[in-house]
Every structure is written in structure tokens, then in C-alpha cells.
Amino acid sequence: MIIARTLxxxxxxxxxxGAAGLVPTxxxxxxxxxxxxxxxxxxxxxxxxxxxxxxxxxxxNSDFDLYPRTEAEDFEKAEKAGAQLVFAPSAxxxxxxxxxxxxxxxxxxxxxxxxxxxxxxxxxxIVAKLFTLFYPDRAYFGLKDxxxxxxxxxxIDEQLFPIELxxxxxxxxxxxxxxxxRNERLSPTDKAQASKLYHEMMEAASAAAGGQPAxxxxxxxxxxxxxxxxxxxxxxxxxxxxxxxxxxxxxxxxLAAAVQLGGVRLIDNVPVI
Amino acid sequence: MIIARTLxxxxxxxxxxGAAGLVPTxxxxxxxxxxxxxxxxxxxxxxxxxxxxxxxxxxxNSDFDLYPRTEAEDFEKAEKAGAQLVFAPSAxxxxxxxxxxxxxxxxxxxxxxxxxxxxxxxxxxIVAKLFTLFYPDRAYFGLKDxxxxxxxxxxIDEQLFPIELxxxxxxxxxxxxxxxxRNERLSPTDKAQASKLYHEMMEAASAAAGGQPAxxxxxxxxxxxxxxxxxxxxxxxxxxxxxxxxxxxxxxxxLAAAVQLGGVRLIDNVPVI
Numbered sequence: 001m002i003i004a005r006t007l008x009x010x011x012x013x014x015x016x017x018g019a020a021g022l023v024p025t026x027x028x029x030x031x032x033x034x035x036x037x038x039x040x041x042x043x044x045x046x047x048x049x050x051x052x053x054x055x056x057x058x059x060x061n062s063d064f065d066l067y068p069r070t071e072a073e074d075f076e077k078a079e080k081a082g083a084q085l086v087f088a089p090s091a092x093x094x095x096x097x098x099x100x101x102x103x104x105x106x107x108x109x110x111x112x113x114x115x116x117x118x119x120x121x122x123x124x125x126i127v128a129k130l131f132t133l134f135y136p137d138r139a140y141f142g143l144k145d146x147x148x149x150x151x152x153x154x155x156i157d158e159q160l161f162p163i164e165l166x167x168x169x170x171x172x173x174x175x176x177x178x179x180x181x182r183n184e185r186l187s188p189t190d191k192a193q194a195s196k197l198y199h200e201m202m203e204a205a206s207a208a209a210g211g212q213p214a215x216x217x218x219x220x221x222x223x224x225x226x227x228x229x230x231x232x233x234x235x236x237x238x239x240x241x242x243x244x245x246x247x248x249x250x251x252x253x254x255l256a257a258a259v260q261l262g263g264v265r266l267i268d269n270v271p272v273i
Numbered sequence: 274m275i276i277a278r279t280l281x282x283x284x285x286x287x288x289x290x291g292a293a294g295l296v297p298t299x300x301x302x303x304x305x306x307x308x309x310x311x312x313x314x315x316x317x318x319x320x321x322x323x324x325x326x327x328x329x330x331x332x333x334n335s336d337f338d339l340y341p342r343t344e345a346e347d348f349e350k351a352e353k354a355g356a357q358l359v360f361a362p363s364a365x366x367x368x369x370x371x372x373x374x375x376x377x378x379x380x381x382x383x384x385x386x387x388x389x390x391x392x393x394x395x396x397x398x399i400v401a402k403l404f405t406l407f408y409p410d411r412a413y414f415g416l417k418d419x420x421x422x423x424x425x426x427x428x429i430d431e432q433l434f435p436i437e438l439x440x441x442x443x444x445x446x447x448x449x450x451x452x453x454x455r456n457e458r459l460s461p462t463d464k465a466q467a468s469k470l471y472h473e474m475m476e477a478a479s480a481a482a483g484g485q486p487a488x489x490x491x492x493x494x495x496x497x498x499x500x501x502x503x504x505x506x507x508x509x510x511x512x513x514x515x516x517x518x519x520x521x522x523x524x525x526x527x528l529a530a531a532v533q534l535g536g537v538r539l540i541d542n543v544p545v546i
Contacts, residue, residue: 007433011435095431096427096430096431098378098379098380098427098430098431099376099377099378099379099427099431100375100376100377100378100397100427100428100430100431100432101375101376101431102373102374102375102376102432103372103373103374103375103376104372104373105371105372105373106371106372107371124373128401128432129431129432129433131405132405132432132433132434133433135408154369154371154372154373155373157369157371157373158368158369158371158372158373158374158402159373159375159401159402159405160280160402160405160406161405162284
């Protein structure tokens, strides 16, 4: 596996390598990321994984500073999962300081976009760079970041990237807790508690699928989550393409939520079935 | 020569065509554009010309509506100059309506950027699309739009486009008037008068090159232009990479100006020699 640090190294390494898969990550790779890399390795001739904690998508420095850095382990895991190249650039390599940036589309409105102003502009700015640099045939993103998936699809559509977006379903611990780099910040007690988020969401989604009015299902969900010790930021039934909230969820809708538990922010989303 | 109207037609036409040159235009092709197309035809295996009056770079609708449309003649001229493909899409083909857009960098500050708010954001948004669609080896722009050249170079640098920007010197009528689609809106009297812009600018640039303080040279220039019937919007010595104004012009600086004459807005720039 090639480890590239500069744009020039990437450009040299990827030339003429056949069908290319790209897995953009911020490192701290867990089984969720591994499933993306494995999917790419199966479907593409040449899989590149990027490891870059992108400063422009963090609202405040403390979250950026706290984000786990585990580069050596990340490289090993990426190689084992089938990657041919890892690109781990410096911030100076990725940002020239011209001030050029990309603005996310309408799918960035509300939910995470409302809770984290500027976050999705930072995401599309860095992802557009990686798309142009790698010009991959397919790009792999995890459905755990549901709104990010919609925002990236709009980036692809609007900026005419000839890239197939492959969305991979969320991996979970046996308890139901969605895999996330942030889970490491939970205390053992909170981690046990955190799994209730998924189960309460599944119950609400199922109730809505069974005919309970959406508002009623969400009110009950919020109350049960607060009782279980979560601070609810939002819960909503959404169209996963537009991220518009809906009062009449159907089988293509998702139930999305953001909560805080013991100072750690958790997001999750589940199908309406 | 291929005439493409859709993204799909472009993608099919440009595949495997060797070194690709791209000449983005808004149509109404004059000899200035022809020189760009000819340069590309000489240097590249496959030259594509785009003809698209981009709505997002116009501040008000009247200027957009007034912009000349001469499609049939444009196609003929492009072919004669050596283009292999012309792409003339509809607005719906180029804009999906997601709201994703690109923000221009620091070179867009001041001068044209100040006179035309949002103009350069519109320019980089459409040019980024064309760059991703054509993914050319070289892109050709005219130095007459000096600030646009700097803004596009920042777009290339920041968004990692592997594109060589080729800047072509301004073509002029025998009178000295810079070729521009907007010249057609000048009355015959105004057109004769308009050529003074270039000569006054050359004199000021030459005075500055000869040691006259920049401020003094600009004051004299502004006074002479106003006397000649121009309304001066700005005159400035600038660094053509950053578009920062400078009090101490040198041989890499340019003198840039925007004026109005008989309701027509004219811009020009000249070297400091």
C-alpha cells in the first residue's frame, strides 16, 4: 500500500489504475469505515482512503482538537481492508489560503446544518477537492451521516462530478449503538445507556410505519429519550434525498436524531419500517 | 465539429481524445475569442468551446437580457478557428437547483468584485462545473478580464484542478480599443471616443514606469478620462496574481480601469512599461 502525503504523490500513484474507489475519512477508523473500504475494494480496481481531520468542518477548535488521531493504526487497518493507497496530507497541502470555498446546497438546511453552522460548507469544500484530485469512479460514504450523504449527492449533481455515490448502511455494536469515533469519549456507563437511542428510535419508526401520526411518535420518542438521560437536540422524519422533514413518513423516509449524553454528541438514523 | 447540448453528449464526445483544451465563453465571439480558440487548437489535440450566457454572474437581469446572442455565427467562427466541439447548453442543463455554489477567493475583492457583487462567485461556480465536466489539460482565458484570470487561477489552485491556465493578451482594434462584446452597444461617436481609454492608460502606466508616483499618475489619468467624457469607476495599479492594489507598481504590475461611456461599461488593463 502506498502512503501519500502530497498532491503530487497522489497524482503519480493513481495514474492508469483502472476503476477507482475513494473512501474519504477523518481517520480513527472503526469497523464502519472498514466496511466502506471493503466495499470499494470489492467493486473497484484501485481503492484510495483519505485520512484528514478537516479543520473547516469543525465549528469550534476544542472539538477539532479532541478528534482522535490514530494514524499508524489507520494505515494498517486500511491496508488490511484492501486499500491500495492512503492519502494523509497536512492542512497546508489541502488549503492554499486563497479563500475559495464551496457552499453546500439545500440538503444542508436544518438538523445538523442548524446545529453546526458552516459544517457542511466545510465538508463539501474538502470533498470537492478530493473528488477533483482523485476523480474516482465511485465514492463511499456511511449512511450514519445521513445528511452528509444528501449534501454530497447534491455536490456531485451540481458540480457535474462523474462519480457514483455508494452509501453503506450503518454498522452497530451488538447493543445497537451505531459505530462512531465519538463513542470512545463515552464512559462505560454512558456507553451502555447510549444503545437505548437506537432502540427507542426503532420503536418510534416502527410506530410511525404502523400508522401512528409522526408528531405523536416524535413526542413520545423525545420524552423517553429525556427520561433515559439524553438531551435531545432534534428528532425528525426526513426525506433522505432532500433532508426535508415530513409529517407523513413512508418506507423511503428515515428517522434522524441528534442527542447529547454525558457531554458527547451522538447522531443516528433508522429506516421507517 | 460536434455541437453538444447536453452533459451526456459532451461526456461521450470528449472521451479518449488526447490533450484537451477548453475555451469557456459567453458567445458573441469576436477576434479576442478567436485568438483563444486558435491558441488551444495549436497546443491541444481536441479543443472545446463553451457558449453559455451564465445567469449567475450577472447582477441584474437587464444586463443579462442585453447580452448579445449570436449562436449560429459563434458556431461557424469556432469551427473556423479550429474547435472540435462546441457546447451550448440550456441553463437547466447547467444548474440542478440544489443551491450548491462556489465562492471566489481573495482575488475577487475590490475592483470588479466591488462594482459587481456576486459576479465572481457566479463565474467560479460555472467555470468549476465546466472544468469538472471537461477536465481539460489547458484552459484559455483572455487577459482583458484581468481579475477574472486571477480568480480562476485561485479556483484551480484551491480546488486542485490539474489544469494549466493559459492567459492570452488582449486584442485591440487599430484605434487601441480593447475588443469586447459590449463595444457593439457604443454609438459610432462613443466608439471613436472609447479608444482614448487605452491611450490615456498607456500614458499613465508609462509615467509610473518612469518614476511618477502611482497616486499622481492615477489622479492625472482620472482627470483626463473625465474630461474626455468617461465616468471613472476605478483606476488602480494591481498585482495581477492577487489583484491587490499597489502604490509602487513595477514591471509585473498592471494598470486596470473600469469606466462608463454613454451608458456602456468598459474595462481594460495594460502592462506597466
